Amino acid sequence: MNSLNIRRTVRAYSDKCLEETLLIEMLQSACRSSNTGNMQAYSIIVTRCPDQKQALAPAHFNQKQVIDAPVVLTFCVDFNRVGQWCLQRKATPGFDNLQALTYAAIDAVIVAQTFCVAAEEVGLGICYLGTTTYNAETIIDVLDLPQLVLPITTITVGYPKEPAITPLSDRLPLEGIVHQEKYSVFNLDAIDRIYAEKEALEESLRFLEINQKETLAQIYTDIRYKKSDNEFFSNSWLQAIKKQGFLK
């Protein structure tokens, strides 16, 4: 469990190449993960080519790790391949709906995370790009994704540029995450207690100063995850889901 406990997200990569044989080995390990009915209704698009990275970058708001990482992996739901198999085998596929999208999306994330664990175990560093579902239509165009293929998450992977010297990022105490038997809504004191350590971090105080905000929560609601942005990207995500054929 050690590599799970000391991990950090890595956004700056060295020039060291990620060998194809190692990449294949990790992808194979990832595909051993649990998946719905063993349909493996997912695909992984490997991007190494600089032109393709340049084309993908805007979809990820030009985060520099897209260009700098030796490898970018886009994990997609894929009922195109499954559907083709069905049609070639006198079977009528019925995966053009929200439930099929959901279970395959869960499977795609499971594969992605197993890949990340395997990568971190051998000294590689990864970074998730949540922007995948913000700008899915651009990614669909750049990667030529056909009907019933939808990008769910992206990771950049490579050897870390620098040794890990920064402290681990903070996490809430388990009290804020884990409930016994039933969910118990937090009272005012519990919320204060759960967030106390996070709010007292030097980094948090620095954010307040830089952004001229009174509370850390405001950094989330007014700057990083604004309601209007969430709603705008909800709409574009819904369009992508419909465009790829998962919702009428």
Add this chain to the structure above:
Amino acid sequence: MNSLNIRRTVRAYSDKCLEETLLIEMLQSACRSSNTGNMQAYSIIVTRCPDQKQALAPAHFNQKQVIDAPVVLTFCVDFNRVGQWCLQRKATPGFDNLQALTYAAIDAVIVAQTFCVAAEEVGLGICYLGTTTYNAETIIDVLDLPQLVLPITTITVGYPKEPAITPLSDRLPLEGIVHQEKYSVFNLDAIDRIYAEKEALEESLRFLEINQKETLAQIYTDIRYKKSDNEFFSNSWLQAIKKQGFLK
């Protein structure tokens, strides 16, 4: 990477108790995973109590591992806690939408899968219950999930009843999963090649005989993942998403 490569889903558990300290340790490791903006917009409901397992079982179509496993974990998106924190800190939360649901659902699955890897590393066995999004409303009721908390996936965990003697379950060759730079739609020959090994398995041939079907694909489309079922459960999933406040 070894434990990733030899893993199997475990549905039958021994009577051996899962110690609370080990469970906590694994949950802590799981929460070190990447997550969106370090908001940790997820919760994990632990079910050990037999009554609660009985209450959850119907939602999982009475799969017996729900009753037999020492521990059942339901991984949920949770913007209730985040929202409360915001309101207590003069911030206006805007997470009642599809994009927030999506990134938190990805995070919930990442945590679940990291937990599974940690569990398998210490000799425990896990089983994912995809039924979570089929019958989410029942789970919401049984676990008392408030607004903006939605169950995404469930795992059962415990020590395997029997040593792993069965062969690993099959997987498609990477040719069927991994695309270089752009998605290339499979032609007829490629589909035949990708599915050849799976279709030739003794287990697959036995399924055909038992179910009186001509092709393995028909087992998926006519029995296991029927279009009408997928559509029915798409509708109930959409209702649950709306009920919990993520879609108007």
